[in-house]
Amino acid sequence: MIDLKGIKKIYANGDIQVAALNGVDLHVGASEFVSIMGPSGSGKSSMMNILGCLDTPTEGEYYLDGTDVAKASGDDLSVIRNRKIGFVFQGFNLLARTTAVENVELPMLYAGIGGKERRARAIAALESVGLGGRIHHRPKELSGGQQQRVAIARALVTKPSIILADEPTGNLDSRSSEEVMAIFQRLHASGNTIIIVTHEPDIAEFTQRIVRFRDGHIEGDEVVQNQRLAQALVLEEGEAK
Amino acid sequence: MNFFESIRVSLRALRANKLRSALTMLGMIIGVAAVIAMVGIGNGATASITSQIQGLGSNLLTISSGQSNSGGVRGGAGSSDALSMTDVSKIPIDTAVKAVSPVTTTNAQVVFGSGNTSTSITATTADYALIKNVTIASGRFITQEDVDSSARVAVLGPTVVTNLMGDANASVIGKVIKINNVPFQVIGVTTATGSTGFMSSDDMITAPISTVQARLIGKKTVRSILVSATSADFMQTAQDEITTALHKAHKIPEGKADDFTVQNQADMLATMTGVTQTLTMLLGGIAGISLLVGGIGIMNIMLVSVTERTREIGIRKAIGAKGMDILLQFLIEAVVLSVLGGGIGIALGYGGSTLAGKALKMSTSISMTSVLVAFCFSAAIGIVFGVFPARKAAAMDPIDALRYE
Ligand SMILES: Nc1ncnc2c1ncn2[C@@H]1O[C@H](COP(=O)(O)OP(=O)(O)OP(=O)(O)O)[C@@H](O)[C@H]1O
Ligand SMILES: [Mg+2]
Numbered sequence: 006m007i008d009l010k011g012i013k014k015i016y017a018n019g020d021i022q023v024a025a026l027n028g029v030d031l032h033v034g035a036s037e038f039v040s041i042m043g044p045s046g047s048g049k050s051s052m053m054n055i056l057g058c059l060d061t062p063t064e065g066e067y068y069l070d071g072t073d074v075a076k077a078s079g080d081d082l083s084v085i086r087n088r089k090i091g092f093v094f095q096g097f098n099l100l101a102r103t104t105a106v107e108n109v110e111l112p113m114l115y116a117g118i119g120g121k122e123r124r125a126r127a128i129a130a131l132e133s134v135g136l137g138g139r140i141h142h143r144p145k146e147l148s149g150g151q152q153q154r155v156a157i158a159r160a161l162v163t164k165p166s167i168i169l170a171d172e173p174t175g176n177l178d179s180r181s182s183e184e185v186m187a188i189f190q191r192l193h194a195s196g197n198t199i200i201i202v203t204h205e206p207d208i209a210e211f212t213q214r215i216v217r218f219r220d221g222h223i224e225g226d227e228v229v230q231n232q233r234l235a236q237a238l239v240l241e242e243g244e245a246k
Numbered sequence: 247m248n249f250f251e252s253i254r255v256s257l258r259a260l261r262a263n264k265l266r267s268a269l270t271m272l273g274m275i276i277g278v279a280a281v282i283a284m285v286g287i288g289n290g291a292t293a294s295i296t297s298q299i300q301g302l303g304s305n306l307l308t309i310s311s312g313q314s315n316s317g318g319v320r321g322g323a324g325s326s327d328a329l330s331m332t333d334v335s336k337i338p339i340d341t342a343v344k345a346v347s348p349v350t351t352t353n354a355q356v357v358f359g360s361g362n363t364s365t366s367i368t369a370t371t372a373d374y375a376l377i378k379n380v381t382i383a384s385g386r387f388i389t390q391e392d393v394d395s396s397a398r399v400a401v402l403g404p405t406v407v408t409n410l411m412g413d414a415n416a417s418v419i420g421k422v423i424k425i426n427n428v429p430f431q432v433i434g435v436t437t438a439t440g441s442t443g444f445m446s447s448d449d450m451i452t453a454p455i456s457t458v459q460a461r462l463i464g465k466k467t468v469r470s471i472l473v474s475a476t477s478a479d480f481m482q483t484a485q486d487e488i489t490t491a492l493h494k495a496h497k498i499p500e501g502k503a504d505d506f507t508v509q510n511q512a513d514m515l516a517t518m519t520g521v522t523q524t525l526t527m528l529l530g531g532i533a534g535i536s537l538l539v540g541g542i543g544i545m546n547i548m549l550v551s552v553t554e555r556t557r558e559i560g561i562r563k564a565i566g567a568k569g570m571d572i573l574l575q576f577l578i579e580a581v582v583l584s585v586l587g588g589g590i591g592i593a594l595g596y597g598g599s600t601l602a603g604k605a606l607k608m609s610t611s612i613s614m615t616s617v618l619v620a621f622c623f624s625a626a627i628g629i630v631f632g633v634f635p636a637r638k639a640a641a642m643d644p645i646d647a648l649r650y651e
Binding site: 054057059079084086087112116 | 251643
């Protein structure tokens with residue numbers, strides 16, 4: 006599914022060169038649930054951006070479903086992001102003046118899916134993350150946890166093979182965090198490949214495998230012994246349909 | 247993403263920022279309205295001058311006193327008293343010249359009963375009707391006998407009748423009116439030509455030149471002599487004959503400057519329309535510059551908008567928008583602004599020039615082509631000035647755009 010070989014990412018700031026990633030080899034198989042951990046500045050976000058085809062590596066090969074995407078053009082990467090990848094950001098990255106359902110429709114818009122189907126699938130995706138009663142709310146009318154769930158709905162609505170999340174719970178309280186992780190566990194159970202970045206060990210315990218980064222390379226790769234099961238807490242009033 | 251979806255996305259973005267969209271359009275609105283109105287007024291002026299000059303008569307040559315430089319219109323023309331009734335008889339009626347008629351005009355106060363009006367008096371001879379295609383609605387035109395006997399008779403234009411009697415159909419034949427206190431008998435009314443304003447043939451009185459010279463002006467002035475050539479082909483021959491005849495009559499030696507000017511209608515038309523066309527182009531050009539400024543305004547706002555919406559662009563790209571999708575979105579925004587502005591501008595310019603036409607009592611003409619050109623031009627401005635910001639947006643790197651604060 007995902008194969009990284011000798012990935013390097015070097016940022017050049019004037020004369021100073023920063024190697025955010027310094028030769029990373031990683032394999033993630035289908036239906037894995039992986040968390041990436043490591044100290045600040047160790048290259049986790051750089052890694053996720055490359056995995057999510059938002060950025061290209063300075064060096065190395067990245068095989069996604071067998072094709073090398075490391076050297077793909079901007080528009081080709083757009084298509085790959087649209088078809089194969091669902092990305093969840095720490096800062097949600099929803100369009101501000103746009104309702105929840107329209108935000109979720111957005112990737113389908115660029116996939117060329119017709120208006121009726123788009124709306125139906127967006128509503129279904131929002132219902133699956135417990136936001137069936139909030140579809141016409143704008144981001145600023147939603148809590149952080151709700152916004153992140155809209156973002157997750159947007160990531161999964163195109164049925165991507167991989168869902169990537171860079172610190173999806175970084176801006177959330179523990180209760181909302183657990184709800185988000187419950188959604189990821191459910192998606193994983195239904196066959197999705199999921200990779201998340203997190204700082205918090207107890208969030209990592211909801212996953213099955215932990216990859217540890219330090220100074221731009223992988224320092225450790227372990228299987229989670231006792232995977233915790235996230236409790237899908239009772240949905241807030243009015244959210245259940 | 248298909249084109250209609252792009253349009254919807256763009257329209258939504260424009261609606262989200264109504265005030266800014268409206269202000270941006272204002273530049274286009276003013277520019278297009280100015281172009282349409284200016285060109286409309288200019289064309290109207292050209293058309294009305296053309297019809298006025300053509301209305302002067304067919305194959306017309308006008309002799310006026312004063313010298314001219316190579317046939318052009320000269321301010322001093324008509325200022326001296328070089329022409330006389332003798333000159334009229336010196337111009338031979340032959341294969342080239344169909345008719346000759348002297349004209350002197352003056353303004354006078356006309357009274358009939360309680361009605362009174364101020365109008366222009368055209369003092370002339372019988373052939374004037376032939377030269378100027380004057381047709382009579384009732385009664386008759388002045389005759390050679392009227393001129394020979396200095397009869398106090400007058401032919402009224404329909405507007406004069408209305409102004410005096412309050413009714414264009416009032417029977418006036420045989421009635422006596424007072425022109426500057428001199429009684430004249432009305433012998434005819436001319437057919438309405440519909441011309442209005444300066445030199446209207448409806449708002450004037452025609453009377454024998456001998457009578458007017460003796461009773462109203464007190465001088466034997468001949469302001470101009472009208473000559474009708476037999477056909478357009480004979481215009482030049484007629485002009486040469488007139489020049490030779492008047493040279494002899496005025497005893498102007500070879501090589502000395504003439505004290506009269508012969509203008510033909512075509513020259514006048516060319517000169518006048520040349521002037522108004524230059525004016526139209528000048529006005530249109532100035533208005534065009536404001537259109538350009540409007541376009542730059544659009545570009546400016548679009549650039550601001552692209553910078554401001556960098557994050558939005560990043561998000562759209564992150565979830566699968568291609569460069570072309572982003573480019574189209576911003577380009578359509580620019581084109582919608584310019585085309586909508588252009589449309590409103592056309593309506594406003596149309597209204598404006600019609601109003602100006604009413605106020606200035608002249609006809610304005612807005613051709614379908616000028617509307618079409620203005621519309622296409624505003625669309626083109628949207629594309630030209632929208633492409634640069636749109637390309638800037640499309641070329642953004644998703645990661646950089648997402649990091650933008
Ligand atoms: N656009 C950039 N230009 C220059 N240097 C960069 C850029 N992005 C990241 N870096 C550098 O690359 C290194 C890795 O950054 P990265 O964001 O991947 O870390 P991280 O592991 O995600 O950290 P955190 O846990 O704080 O999010 C850092 O030293 C950072 O300063
Ligand atoms: Mg990070």
